[in-house]
Amino acid sequence: MTSAAITAEGLRKRYGDVQAVDGVTFEVRSGEFYGILGPNGAGKTTTLEIIEGLREPDSGTARMLGRPSWPRDRRLLRRIGVQLQASAFFEKLTAREQIRTFASLYGVPAARADAMLETVGLAEKAGVRDDRLSGGQQQRLSIACALVHDPELVFLDEPTTGLDPQARRNLWDLLRAINAEGRTVVLTTHYMDEAEALCDRVAVMDHGKILRVGPPAELIRELGVASLEDVFLQLTGREYRE
Numbered sequence: 001m002t003s004a005a006i007t008a009e010g011l012r013k014r015y016g017d018v019q020a021v022d023g024v025t026f027e028v029r030s031g032e033f034y035g036i037l038g039p040n041g042a043g044k045t046t047t048l049e050i051i052e053g054l055r056e057p058d059s060g061t062a063r064m065l066g067r068p069s070w071p072r073d074r075r076l077l078r079r080i081g082v083q084l085q086a087s088a089f090f091e092k093l094t095a096r097e098q099i100r101t102f103a104s105l106y107g108v109p110a111a112r113a114d115a116m117l118e119t120v121g122l123a124e125k126a127g128v129r130d131d132r133l134s135g136g137q138q139q140r141l142s143i144a145c146a147l148v149h150d151p152e153l154v155f156l157d158e159p160t161t162g163l164d165p166q167a168r169r170n171l172w173d174l175l176r177a178i179n180a181e182g183r184t185v186v187l188t189t190h191y192m193d194e195a196e197a198l199c200d201r202v203a204v205m206d207h208g209k210i211l212r213v214g215p216p217a218e219l220i221r222e223l224g225v226a227s228l229e230d231v232f233l234q235l236t237g238r239e240y241r242e
Ligand SMILES: Nc1ncnc2c1ncn2[C@@H]1O[C@H](COP(=O)(O)OP(=O)(O)OP(=O)(O)O)[C@@H](O)[C@H]1O
Pocket: 015, 016, 018, 019, 020, 038, 039, 040, 041, 042, 043, 044, 045, 046, 047
């Protein structure tokens, strides 16, 4: 039996009048590549923040790697990687300084940080300041920073938004490699082709609820449509576009 990397049961979170998360239950298996899809405001980020232990739910429980997400558990932090947006970088550091700073927070040797830069194809840019890297290079740096302490479970929030097609493909290869090493990957994305190409299973969310979960090919077959884009349209009644 495969163990669960994440379990979420009956999660609810309200901000004022907005019921952002409205009874979310799902499980991510260990080693799985799992996608959370939904239009803007569907509740994806709030759900992930609850699971990551960054936000307390109003009700329900979340567990990562067999331990409760809340209250925040320092032992879990070492075992998970959360990709931060490039805007969360320390200011005016080179790529190498940036990742070495993250590494030192975890007591990881600088050599391992440099090796991570190599893994994401940024060795040549090690001496370049982060604000002078291209969008794709910044995304790869943020993923490298999330992986530097060798986490078992990795959260990526729209990792390829704003990248050109070639940079997206390169990043897909990197994400596949991360998963092939045995890491569990949880991804939110605005691109249906990306979810179809990468995810073992996807959960489609809207209005704070999960509407459907399954492997992309199975959802496409079940609903009798041509693509995941059509699945999304049929379930949410909306185009998956900003
Ligand atoms: N800190 C907050 N305070 C008040 N309302 C919030 C807060 N965070 C999110 N919301 C609201 O909760 C709802 C769900 O937001 P959330 O960011 O979880 O959705 P999302 O699916 O991640 O959207 P996106 O794709 O745009 O990132 C939205 O209506 C949003 O405006």
